[in-house]
Amino acid sequence: MRIDTMSVVVARIEDGVLLMEINNPPVNALSQPVRAGLVEALERLAADDTLRGGVIAGAGGTFIAGADIKEFGKPPAPPLLPDVLAAIEACPKPVVAALQGAALGGGLELALACDARVAQAGTVLGLPEVALGIIPGAGGTQRLPRLTGVSTALRLIGTGERLSAEAAKALGIVDEVAPDAVSAAIACRPGKRPVSKLPVPAEAADVIAKAEAAALKAGKSRPAVMEAIAAVKAAATLPFAEGLAQERDAFLNLRTSPEAAALRHMFFAEREAVRLPAALRAKPRRVETVAVIGAGTMGRGIAQSALEAGLTVILYDLNAELLATAGEALRTALAERAAAGKIAADLAGNARLVLARTWADIVPADLVIEAVFEDLAVKQEVFRQIDAHARLGAVLATNTSYLDVDVIAAATARPQDVLGLHFFSPANVMKLLEVVRGAHSAPDLAATGMEFGKHLKKLPVLCGNGFGFIGNRIYNAYRTQCEYMLEDGAWPEDIDTALETFGFAMGPFAVADLSGLDIAWRMRAAQAAMRDARKRYVPVLDHLCEQGRFGRKSGAGYYTYAEGRRSAGTDDTVRSIIEAASAARGLTRRTLAPEIIQRRSLAAMVNEAALLLAGGIAQRASDIDVVLVQGYGFPRFAGGPVYWARTQDRTTLERDLDIIAAATGFGFERGPLDLLLTESAP
Structure with a gap:
């Protein structure tokens, strides 16, 4: 009753x-x-x-x-x-x-x-x-x-x-x-x-x-x-x-408390980030079988994420030894995860993993994800092969971090089926996934990419197509400003310590050493011919790499790594390279206080965030906070760069932008701060 x-x-x-x-x-x-x-x-x-x-x-x-x-x-x-x-x-x-x-x-x-x-x-x-x-x-x-x-x-x-x-x-x-x-x-x-x-x-x-x-x-x-x-x-x-x-x-x-307010902002921002705008809502395509092209670290991580989500994975690589090693590593990782109770026991089986060495093997895939070397010519050739062998209606995705999705899509006869799925390394651990719409991406591709990300228990964020998308473009501006501060008078450890004190998981130079300086060096070398000589350029990283200092993996980068332990500070070699760069630019080195380092770094992020929002690369300001917190170590308790900007005194923030404009010089583009600060919260 x-x-x-x-x-x-x-x-x-x-x-x-x-x-x-x-x-x-x-x-x-x-x-x-x-x-x-x-x-x-x-x-x-x-x-x-x-x-x-x-x-x-x-x-x-x-x-x-x-x-x-x-x-x-x-x-x-x-x-x-x-x-x-x-x-x-x-x-x-x-x-x-x-x-x-x-x-x-x-x-x-x-x-x-x-x-x-x-x-x-x-x-x-x-x-x-x-x-x-x-x-x-x-x-x-x-x-x-x-x-x-x-x-x-x-x-x-x-x-x-x-x-x-x-x-x-x-x-x-x-x-x-x-x-x-x-x-x-x-x-x-x-x-x-x-x-x-x-x-x-x-x-x-x-x-x-x-x-x-x-x-x-x-x-x-x-x-x-x-x-x-x-x-x-x-x-x-x-x-x-x-x-x-x-x-x-x-x-x-x-x-x-301010910290609780910032964390509530992140809670709502992450919940909002996975929602598509009304104009892009569509029925996603079915994804049950995923082909991953490339059995390196990134491809292996993507494959593990898909296997743990219960999907069938076709892992393709021409290198038989690399492919076999990847297959064994995946089986071991899944078994260990199941034994630890992290995944269900039935997800640790081998039946859903197919190791492939011929392009014809990718035909059953509903989604093909390219995860090869970050080189445009290499990716275009891979996409020509994918286009020739993937079934009609399959989604073709590139895992590029920086490159133009539309240029990659142009290597196919079906650019409407191409989108970007930028995973973060290690892909089986990091939750963030940037879903990148190309100019010709079909209306249902955004929904498919976002739904796929959620199925993998990741936090997908929709992005427009532009250099570095949201995360790497802002991180590039941040890192560049930190390099300017090297020439202006700070040492790498000054900058890293100031930003770690603010709450970053690691400072930019410690991160660079961990990632490997040679990766950025190769990218800079590839872009050298297109670099405008009038723009400020800091050659410190180049000179370190020329001396074989590639970071932690080589035993030395910005820091040294005796027995794998990072040195507390930089050595004479690094300091002499930095001092030479300052002298070549005609700068008198001066000590930069931690607060100045923090504010210049954050102002660079804020300015780039305003440009991204104005350019439609980010669909909402809070998405920028989600990307920087989830993928780049921005302290969650500070709410992300946009939230931080909205808590600052406007006059002080404008002065910060004046400082980074002066430090950058030729080519600096000031973002529309009003748009960033006044866009309605989710």
């Missing part, structure tokens, strides 16, 4: 149990109407003597994927989540959580307040709040340690780790894993046993200290991680009510 139907919480009686089903699609976020509906349903449960207990479940195959992030930054509307959890604990009858799909953030906090938890196989559980610059704010840091112990709670909350239903049961978070969580929860007959009344299990101090150190390292000692650690440790020393109050204070302070 149904007793109530509300817009977001449907309450009905089954077997003497009040089933409270949240219906707030798409993820049953804990918005104010959901909270109010749960409190009302709990009041009815408490008042009805014919009911023996209650079950909280979610409609649509999902329990609760977290709080309603759109409410952040707005005045809180009662009842708050702690009020709902208090009502669950105060209810005189036991309440069971039936977990399906996802129980994340506030959803898991709500489940922890229940008297028992039944999870359906396939459910994902976690408290990922640190990823948004906050901590659990409704008792997660106080209840979880009472079930798992402090050290495990530090790991789970401090890193935002997600757990399977089975792993959660092994840790004591879930009481039962069942094929049908709702039915099992209704059948469950627990006593009234609030987690808040349980003691925190005793643990050795060194075990807790080790877990704390690991969480700090994983979270780079960001404020939210440090507050999460403090709150979890307080659970073992403070009464529950005091620990709860301390957690709530920390949560409210963090929620209004």
